[in-house]
Amino acid sequence: MVKIGDVAREAGVSIATVSRALNNHPTVNPELVDRVREAADRLGYRPNGIARNLRRQSTDVLALVISDVSNPFFTAVTRGVEDVAQRNGYSVLLCNADEQPEKEATYLRVAEQEQVAGVIISPHSAGTDVSRLVAAGIPLTVIDRPLGPVAGPREGETRPDARGAFDSVMVESVGGARLATEHLLAAGWVRPGCITGPLDAATAEQRLAGYLAALGAAPREVQPLVARGPFRQAGGRAAAAELLDAAEPADRPDALFVANAPMALGVLEAVRERGLRVGIDLGMVVFDDAPWAPFIEPAMTVIAQPAYRIGERAAELLVARIRAAAGAGPVPPTAQELLTTDLVVRASSLRA
Amino acid sequence: MVKIGDVAREAGVSIATVSRALNNHPTVNPELVDRVREAADRLGYRPNGIARNLRRQSTDVLALVISDVSNPFFTAVTRGVEDVAQRNGYSVLLCNADEQPEKEATYLRVAEQEQVAGVIISPHSAGTDVSRLVAAGIPLTVIDRPLGPVAGPREGETRPDARGAFDSVMVESVGGARLATEHLLAAGWVRPGCITGPLDAATAEQRLAGYLAALGAAPREVQPLVARGPFRQAGGRAAAAELLDAAEPADRPDALFVANAPMALGVLEAVRERGLRVGIDLGMVVFDDAPWAPFIEPAMTVIAQPAYRIGERAAELLVARIRAAAGAGPVPPTAQELLTTDLVVRASSLRA
DNA sequence: TTGAAAGCGCTAACAT
DNA sequence: ATGTTAGCGCTTTCAA
Numbered sequence: 001m002v003k004i005g006d007v008a009r010e011a012g013v014s015i016a017t018v019s020r021a022l023n024n025h026p027t028v029n030p031e032l033v034d035r036v037r038e039a040a041d042r043l044g045y046r047p048n049g050i051a052r053n054l055r056r057q058s059t060d061v062l063a064l065v066i067s068d069v070s071n072p073f074f075t076a077v078t079r080g081v082e083d084v085a086q087r088n089g090y091s092v093l094l095c096n097a098d099e100q101p102e103k104e105a106t107y108l109r110v111a112e113q114e115q116v117a118g119v120i121i122s123p124h125s126a127g128t129d130v131s132r133l134v135a136a137g138i139p140l141t142v143i144d145r146p147l148g149p150v151a152g153p154r155e156g157e158t159r160p161d162a163r164g165a166f167d168s169v170m171v172e173s174v175g176g177a178r179l180a181t182e183h184l185l186a187a188g189w190v191r192p193g194c195i196t197g198p199l200d201a202a203t204a205e206q207r208l209a210g211y212l213a214a215l216g217a218a219p220r221e222v223q224p225l226v227a228r229g230p231f232r233q234a235g236g237r238a239a240a241a242e243l244l245d246a247a248e249p250a251d252r253p254d255a256l257f258v259a260n261a262p263m264a265l266g267v268l269e270a271v272r273e274r275g276l277r278v279g280i281d282l283g284m285v286v287f288d289d290a291p292w293a294p295f296i297e298p299a300m301t302v303i304a305q306p307a308y309r310i311g312e313r314a315a316e317l318l319v320a321r322i323r324a325a326a327g328a329g330p331v332p333p334t335a336q337e338l339l340t341t342d343l344v345v346r347a348s349s350l351r352a
Numbered sequence: 353m354v355k356i357g358d359v360a361r362e363a364g365v366s367i368a369t370v371s372r373a374l375n376n377h378p379t380v381n382p383e384l385v386d387r388v389r390e391a392a393d394r395l396g397y398r399p400n401g402i403a404r405n406l407r408r409q410s411t412d413v414l415a416l417v418i419s420d421v422s423n424p425f426f427t428a429v430t431r432g433v434e435d436v437a438q439r440n441g442y443s444v445l446l447c448n449a450d451e452q453p454e455k456e457a458t459y460l461r462v463a464e465q466e467q468v469a470g471v472i473i474s475p476h477s478a479g480t481d482v483s484r485l486v487a488a489g490i491p492l493t494v495i496d497r498p499l500g501p502v503a504g505p506r507e508g509e510t511r512p513d514a515r516g517a518f519d520s521v522m523v524e525s526v527g528g529a530r531l532a533t534e535h536l537l538a539a540g541w542v543r544p545g546c547i548t549g550p551l552d553a554a555t556a557e558q559r560l561a562g563y564l565a566a567l568g569a570a571p572r573e574v575q576p577l578v579a580r581g582p583f584r585q586a587g588g589r590a591a592a593a594e595l596l597d598a599a600e601p602a603d604r605p606d607a608l609f610v611a612n613a614p615m616a617l618g619v620l621e622a623v624r625e626r627g628l629r630v631g632i633d634l635g636m637v638v639f640d641d642a643p644w645a646p647f648i649e650p651a652m653t654v655i656a657q658p659a660y661r662i663g664e665r666a667a668e669l670l671v672a673r674i675r676a677a678a679g680a681g682p683v684p685p686t687a688q689e690l691l692t693t694d695l696v697v698r699a700s701s702l703r704a
Numbered sequence: 705t706t707g708a709a710a711g712c713g714c715t716a717a718c719a720t
Numbered sequence: 721a722t723g724t725t726a727g728c729g730c731t732t733t734c735a736a
Contacts (some may be wrong), residue, residue, distance in 0.1 A: 004729065012657065054728085054729080069446070269724070367724095
């Protein structure tokens with residue numbers, strides 16, 4: 001490996017000059033800059049990032065910790081984050097926690113140890129522990145799911161200023177879920193059920209809460225019908241089976257509000273296996289749009305989230321905070337952004 | 353930030369002992385190990401990964417450079433890589449090159465500078481430059497798309513031993529594409545067209561080659577009908593439009609072989625816009641399965657790749673090579689694995 | 705403007 | 721078995 005000393009010798013200058021020349025320090029003689037550049041090219045010199053990071057105590061890398069790479073929502077978020085990061089000179093390292101708390105914890109530890117410049121995370125649950133990151137002074141933006149109070153340095157102690165510890169970008173989940181359910185009711189379905197994620201996932205709770213709120217506000221009384229499963233295709237299938245196979249026909253839903261897109265595919269499996277027809281025997285609305293939603297039969301009605309925008313905003317807030325932490329900008333006030341969702345009516349929610 | 357010296361003081365030992373204790377060095381008194389552990393816990397010590405990497409000249413991190421996070425094929429590959437990596441104590445950093453050569457180059461540079469333990473890459477084109485990685489001795493496994501000869505240290509020079517420079521895990525693309533096209537012909541479609549990726553993408557060429565081979569072997573002569581576009585939904589839509597809108601009806605395909613799944617969604621858009629019905633007016637086969645494929649109407653016939661397995665094998669080969677490079681195992685012979693594809697017949701390819 | 709040298713936090717070779 | 725110390729390759733004072 002060719003190092004800075006080799007370049008210095010080749011260019012006939014000191015290593016300090018090489019460092020300054022390569023980092024565009026203004027105080028160095030332009031002629032020397034050229035000589036150094038050429039020498040570096042000739043030798044194929046590539047600065048050792050690790051050494052640089054150790055010295056600078058910082059990196060040009062952002063970590064994006066998401067719950068599931070195969071969920072189109074998160075890939076859209078990823079795009080937004082990447083585009084903003086790239087414009088600002090950062091690389092994005094994507095960490096797929098895969099809905100597993102241990103995997104998430106591992107990535108958070110790696111992020112801390114490798115001293116990334118900042119972290120954007122969609123926490124598995126409100127209990128996800130980011131206290132070390134906060135303590136290490138690594139800027140953090142939380143997306144998609146809220147985080148509970150951050151633990152303080154001593155056990156059992158929480159930081160009263162936890163809210164100020166990080167920015168967040170969320171979506172109006174409760175409202176979107178309520179809108180979806182009201183839409184189902186308005187379309188003439190009488191017993192909408194709700195298929196949501198696990199108890200520890202905040203988004204699962206919010207979407208359920210919206211569903212319940214809609215039922216509560218309905219003119220006639222409607223019995224809540226709820227099933228849970230992991231936020232994946234298999235989870236949706238099992239949960240749908242649970243609801244659809246209820247012993248009492250009166251307990252079987254005639255419509256389904258599904259809390260995320262991967263689950264919806266599983267719900268569709270269960271529906272088919274039972275010979276049910278969406279739009280005829282069963283109404284359906286899904287929280288989250290997906291590329292395939294317009295192409296299935298009937299086309300899926302969804303609550304669309306501004307996924308790309310969430311990624312963009314999260315990255316913008318993070319970059320601003322990194323800059324501020326480096327003293328290269330004003331300290332922005334803590335942001336808690338709430339973006340809105342859209343009901344996209346296609347065919348699955350309409351009675352044929 | 354609490355560092356190793358602080359722990360040493362707290363535990364009343366030297367920093368060397370702390371280092372050894374925390375790294376499970378066998379030669380250290382178990383009683384001291386406990387003392388050190390406790391001291392470290394008490395202080396909330398977290399080793400500085402950067403400093404460690406600088407000293408050790410290595411990392412516990414693998415980089416996985418893929419062309420498109422939103423393609424389900426790559427997310428399945430990612431899962432395979434992650435599972436193997438985790439079992440072997442590595443973290444995976446996912447780098448989304450997004451089909452852009454510059455972005456890919458940036459990530460490769462980051463991987464080199466941050467000295468990741470190894471890289472798995474699905475190269476944008478055969479021209480992707482991995483010479484620096486090879487020169488830096490970073491083990492590399494190539495997946496999905498082949499890489500051309502690796503450039504040598506001097507311009508214009510190629511390394512004759514380039515084939516031995518890295519392992520690869522690919523899929524029988526040509527054969528799969530040929531099978532798909534033959535299936536279309538056998539199902540009674542008479543003018544199958546091919547929608548493939550850009551000229552510089554090797555998989556686009558391979559899939560086209562398979563298509564052409566099938567036409568060449570057909571009993572009656574069949575005119576090739578080919579359109580290209582970026583490997584995305586919008587690319588598929590534009591390419592399909594090109595074929596479907598041919599001035600001469602005789603030049604319009606009555607079936608389509610589509611080279612990847614994201615493109616297929618775009619093709620479906622174009623098909624709908626023209627009021628065509630898949631399975632009736634138009635046969636369709638897609639290279640690559642996708643979670644939504646069984647759920648669209650009619651269900652999509654696909655060439656399924658063992659995506660998860662590709663990721664697993666790539667990671668296994670990489671880990672073995674990293675071990676070997678560290679002297680912790682035998683040097684494996686260069687592997688060039690070729691996995692097989694499966695034709696999954698659903699409804700889209702059958703004449704109703 | 706340039707160079708010499710200190711040190712980022714850690715591991716490992718060497719000394720005890 | 722434990723401690724002392726020399727670096728890993730770089731950036732950045734400090735001195736010239």
